[in-house]
Amino acid sequence: MKTHIVIGAGQAGAHAAVSMRRAGFDGRIVLLGDELVHSYERPPLSKSFITELESERIANFFPLSHYLNEKVQVLAGVAAEAIDPAAGAVSLAFGGKIPFDKVILATGSRPRTLSVPGSDRVLTLRTFADAVQIKKAFTSGRKVVCIGAGVIGLELASAAISRGCQATVLEVGDRVMARSLDKAASRTIEAMHRDAGVEFAFGHSVVAVEPHAVVTDVGLRIPADVVVAGIGVDRNVALAQSAGVSVGKGVLTDASGRTNIDCVLAAGEVAEFYSEREGAHVVLETSRHAQMHGTLVGQVAAGQELAYDDVPWFWSDQHGANIQVAGSHRAAGSTVYRGDPLSKSFCAFYLNSQSAVVGAFGLNAGRDVSAALRLIRSGAAADPEILADITITSGKLVSAPRA
Structure with a gap:
């Protein structure tokens, strides 16, 4: 029976392990996490977790029963010390080794x-x-x-x-x-x-x-x-480096999460993956990316042929307001505002020289940003007048006539 090990039990690792099973891998799956608590959501830690007066609670991606149902072996509080690709074994910090056929690095990062x-x-x-x-x-x-x-x-x-x-x-x-x-x-x-x-x-x-x-x-x-x-992060690449895996800003992978070593993949924040959309290797640090990339890399480890092409998106809650950012403003030649930019609710659509939406910023405008995500994925030109028209519902922006 083949064994696949996921090192790192954060959002990317947890979703990689579960998606691997759902994609048809019928061997042993081991999820290693160096924290004693099992996989949990990190975004609330800087938001509601601190602001709420209630006792400390954390939200888990999946209950422990879910891992049992999916036959994923969770080892909490167990850190990997080294990876030996030639021998096909992961050495554990407390002693002992686990043999593997494939390993997914989902080691994330640490605060600078x-x-x-x-x-x-x-x-x-x-x-x-x-x-x-x-x-x-x-x-x-x-x-x-x-x-x-x-x-x-x-x-x-x-x-x-x-x-x-x-x-x-x-x-x-x-x-x-x-x-x-x-x-x-x-x-x-x-x-x-x-x-x-x-x-x-x-x-x-x-x-x-x-x-x-x-x-x-x-x-x-x-x-x-x-x-x-909060001055940035350093990616946890030491395991990869010592195993001979190529490293840049993060663990270098192709668009499918594969590294230069056949049996080693990388997912989530630690991965510097090749983006067809950008035409370059990129790193992303959002919870959505961790989940989506982890899911895809788990499917690839199970034998599927897939390439990652998600549009970057993140959200933040500050002073009771919801902020959402999709895509990027850097390639924009113009900005179209949907709503008054001096108000407490509006969306800015960033358009390139071909009038295609390449990014969006929303303040208390989640539905508009959702529409922007679909427009960014389509790559088609948009009509600025339609984008700015608040009498047209957010859901109809994608199906409205294009420029």
């Missing part, structure tokens, strides 16, 4: 940390245990400094405000969420945070974290009882 005096005082968010620590630290009246104005930093600032804290966001760049938003959308999100009481300091690098203050490179001292950092 500061290298300044006092950095040991800085909290980061990745795991359930991290979220519990931050939630306990966010008590009313405390001064919270969030380093980094990306999604995690802004969500934590929002959570801090909701729990009665003061919040300041420090960012080395000149605007919020610069990796995923255009300048207009960045201004919208910044204004929303300022209205809620968040303060910002742009163009500042942290040089030290003192017991009650954060010190920047221009001498600014920001009072701080709690310091949290």
